[in-house]
Amino acid sequence: MKRFVAPVAIGVGAVLALSACGGAATTPSGESAEDGTLVIWNWGNSDDAAAAYQDEVLAVFAEQHPDVEVEIVSQPFDQYYTLLGSAIEAGTGPDLALFNGGTQLKSRTDQLTPVTDELADIHDQLAGWPAFEDGGETYSAPMFLQGFPIYYNKAIFAEAGLDPENPPTTWDELADACDTIASETDVSCFALGNKEGLGIEFFLSGFGSGIFTPEEYDAWIDGERDWESEHATQVLQLWADTAEDGWYNDGANSTAMFNDSFDLFSGGQAAMVIGLSSGIAHWKQFDDFLGDDLGFMMPVTVNDGTTLALPIEGGIGYGVLNEDKLDLGVDWIKATVDRDALANYSIAGGQIVSDTTIELDTDIQSAQDIVAELPGSKPLLHTSLGGDTLDLLHRVGQQLLIGEITVEDAASQLAASEG
């Protein structure tokens, strides 16, 4: 009998012993309360410029805390918040974590340590704070400004016989332009690749200032929302109508977070796209493909009495989860908004940074146009929604695209979700 059991037992024992040794060599990130370590979660660097920026931030932090070991853990984004929530609940969460401003941060403020007083000295230097504030407290500092500017391809406009230097300014002009593009070119009017549900949040925030009056807009941001109001249902109706009118390219009704539409726009397969101002799908990335043909346009006027505004706010920032590491956490947050680090990343990575003292040194016209609109900008409409309502908005957005529900159904579901 020993002939059979012994080798297997020895083998398994050896592997387990090796396993235990190998694992024990590393400091568990769950024990981050240990002195001298700061465990930080984020979702990785999208490119070399982002990696270089992170290195600069690490260097700034290391100057202040040479003996503190910073352990940065990059988690896959699509499971990031689930994983973070589970880890926090289980007591194995990090000391700091990266958050999207708005919905994602505000729905977790009960787990975050406020840093209002600690960041007061840099408050005037940065823009985009509201996305990181809740209940009168500040929970992080915005590194970049994230917004939904509308980009267009001047070459396609010219091919369709439209004036590339004068993009549409009203909804009727936009609708006419889309009709012309459809009839005169082979490309779609707006890029919307795989319909992963995010499209409607881009539509809501991208066109919102031309649909809602300034009073309605501000009330929406303050949480006084009526999804069954005339203008809120108009957003849903326009979304459904534009799909029915063939403004968008074909694509699967996928739930994967896939930025197909940005590649379609870069590849000249669509005349316009609601893109981003930082991170990805921004002026620099589009400029790499379109060069001087890249144009930026403001939202169009849909209703009288509206005031057009660039939708933009604080994009991402680190929040302190471990109160015992508050001082280190605050210094890390301040390192992420170090002026030199942000200035370098602004150019290399194509970011609209939060530091208002940094001048964007680029000859890319669309970037300059976006910066010029910052003073009159407004926060994004969708990031003021709660997590459940935002998820529901994504779902009804998909259903509206394929005609599975009516605008009234969508509006009543959304209204119900907000109680």
Next chain:
Amino acid sequence: MRAERISRWVIAIPMALLAIATIYPMVYAVNIALKDRREYVLDRLGVTTTFNIQNFVDAWTQANMGRYYLNSIIVTVASVAIILLLASMAGYAIAHLTFRGNRVMFLVILGTMMIPFQVIMVPFIKLMSDIGTINTYAGLIIAYVSQFLPFTVFFMASFYSGIPKEITEAARVDGNNLWGVWGRIMLPLGKPALLSMGILNALFCWNDILIALLVMQSPDQRTVMVGVSALRGQYPDNVPTYLAGVLLVVLPLVVVYLIFQRQITAGVTAGATKG
């Protein structure tokens, strides 16, 4: 003759379409993985002209695959070895031995298969943290064994119940104790099922992301599948590099499958019938 030829085509055409549908994603992934980002954006479906091998180099280095491969191999081999050892013993006991609570134990094992990991993940990770196994190979191995053992026990019990009890009884008469019967009779007879379960469990362990993410939170301790999934970031804008990483990760599985495909095919149905 003609009717036979027609019927062959009737079968062959759908099978060919099915084969194409199965192979196409892999061919698509290989084609994209060989494109640079510009070519991917400008001509996604066309055959690559850039043959950008650099994507594979970038994926290998960015996802720290050298280290993560080693982690995955250690964890997968150890987990599968333990699962097979325990499942073979438990399967034999449940199928052939009469003892108090036999039936209840089998039902409990069946019951544990019905609970999704997501339901228990918070208390599970808390327990792992309390016993100090977060960020250790042992922790992830324990996690995999606990997750994948029940199905393997169920499968082995089903397989062993197809072996006539007369065989094990004859072995006992010949002087073997329980361990001897298990080692000399059941283990060799169970080889097809064990091989099949070995492959399936290796796939489960190798492909897992969620459990590995929870248990291995330190960057150095990650498995290769987690490393590749972290290549994506919030917006997966460099799809060619990402797909190159995916191909590098699935390569060992494809090789293993090609080597053992006959045994896998035979093993999948091994426990389906009794006797």
